Amino acid sequence: MTEMFLKYFREKQQQVQSEKVYDTQCPYCSVQCKMRLIEQTIVTRKKYVTVGKENPTSHGRICIKGMNAHQHALHKERILYPLLKVDGEFTRIxxxxxxxxxxxxxxxxxxxxxxxxxxxxxxxxxxxxxxYLLGKFARVALKTKHIDYNGRLCMSAAASAASQTFGMDRGLTNSLQEIPFVECIILAGTNIAECQPTLMPYFEKAKDNGAFIIAVDPRETATTKMADLHLKIRPGKDAALANGLLKVIVEKNYQDESFIKEKATGFEEVREYVSSLSLHEIAELTGVPAEQIERAADAFGKAETGMIFTARGVEQQTDGSLAVRNFLNILIVTGKIGKPYCGYGAITGQGNGQGAREHGQKADQLPGYRSIVNEEHRAHIAKVWGIDKAELPRKGVSAFEMIEKMDKGEITGLFLMCSNPIVSNPNADFVKGALKKLKFLVAVDLFVSETARLADLILPATSYLEDEGTTTNLEGRVLLREAGFPSIGEAKHDWKIICDIAQVLGKGEYFSFSSAEEIFNELREASRGGIADYYGITYERLRKEGGILWPCPSIDHKGTERLFEQSFAHEDGKALMAVVSNVPEVPKEEPNENYPLYLTTGRVMSHYLTGVQTRKSPSLAARNFESFIELHPDTAKKYGIKNQSLVKVESKRGSIVVRSILSEAIRQDTVFVPFHWGDSQNVNRLVSPKLDPLCKMPGFKVSTVNVSPFVEKM
Incomplete structure (x- = not known):
């Protein structure tokens, strides 16, 4: 009887259930984990499950965001057709x-x-x-010099520092596979456990193998808990801390003299400067005890192999590019670069943070990491694009500077693609006011974001499930994202929208692409011979090999796993060290009577960037449904704040209201607020608009605020 029932049940199940499997890739962080979305149809109901897929970077691991990414892609609030604002309301057209x-x-x-x-x-x-196509669109179809992108707010400091020090910028100088065998690791301003959790096994294996791990962060996090030594730094003092480490390394003769002589310039100037500094004064300035600075320097200096990783904690400062350069000075002085188990890693934040900055979205760059001011580079790109070199616009300005130009009326129209600058930029109220001054704003997006609300026209884009193409992860590994899921509503791929608009503007001959692969093949030619050389990478190879590390100059080239083994990318083949002052060129805000606390910002595991996508995922939103302020219990007591109570947080630029979380994990002079929420919980309303003079990175990580219990006005 049981066998008959099972047979009947199986037959019935086959009748009512079907299954489709879609290969895809996580749309969120820079690891870019490979995944499979399984669609099961039971009668008329569809059920979706996401599982990891083997790949060279995360080896089939996925985190809570990737597991639930499909929820935003299939959300009922997806924009399904073009929307025109008429009398203040969006109307379908x-x-x-x-x-x-x-x-x-x-x-x-x-x-x-x-x-x-x-x-x-x-x-x-x-x-x-x-x-790539967006940069070409700006310069060929619109003939404007004003193009930049939201990666300016994320990776510009690390990119600038690596380019100036090494002569080129790729997220990691080595592959992730080397991390488990490194003897000493410095994690400066990076919370990998929450921001890139699928990478943690690399560091856990290193620790199991005996690695000494040093974490630099004003907060205790899931990452610092793994560390052997946590340097609980005062916000904004990273450059000075690096000088303290350098001072100890030099004075204890941990430097690699032969490496410095053969492969570096600028060492004597750096040695002279750090020798003039007082370790006691650096300890006072940074809030890190001198004995801890010395212990960290001993560990890194004595180790045979070592790597340094930086992220937004170090980089999102008005001296972020120089702070990173100073950590790179430590690598060069100790000779720990260009060798096995030695190198640098910029932990890229956004999904395609690496690739997006290589191929022409930045104001000063052309595809292949070429410079827009270099005549030879301009000639190469002009030839690929079939235009006269003189027609190429010159250098524009950074993302926030573009917004300043909107406020001044110098930029009066904007084409905004897949970004939410009202939430992501500093001094957010100013940004909102500047955007309102535009004569015409077009937003391309999945949802009506805080910024898209201001648009005159919204165009519906396809999601990661629907839009095929390549991305480049934090390693510099180029990956092919398959996308077989049918497009929803009238949504179009971003590249198709760009080509269609170019056609309407009379520039269709330059944008006659019928697939993402066709665009990639032109990108390969454009990047050929450049720093970021993708010429040897093809869709066919990516499907077979699972990912290729650039530079890859020919079809038979296997890709470059470790950079700088023979020389650096400067003309003389040497790395360029730089003296970095403890006093930044652009002064940072310091606590005072009116604003007595440091404010620093960051991420939580369940959300991504401005939260437009992750807040549409019920499973993720349930984990963190509102923003919060983390502050020390003694700080809370001083200002009359109870746990889980509403708090008014105020800077000289504005105020927000968020809920308190009391924690001894944070410094008493510092509060932390994540940046994934908009409107009344948008922490970037509080952040200073001051920029790093070298790379134009805003100083998100250092502002000053006051806090008080929120009292609702009757």
């Missing part, structure tokens, strides 16, 4: 009407205000093909 509005308004703006009155604001969440 056709694609043809949408393109006509763009043509009329963009043409009118450029006639009235000039070509450069149009701005293009891109994203590090789009594919390499789309990043």
């Amino acid at each position: 056709s694609w043809e009407e949408a393109y006509q509005h763009i043509k009329e308004n963009f043409t009118k703006i450029q006639v009235e205000d000039g070509n450069d009155a149009l701005g293009v604001y891109g994203s590090a969440s789009i594919t390499n093909e789309e990043a």
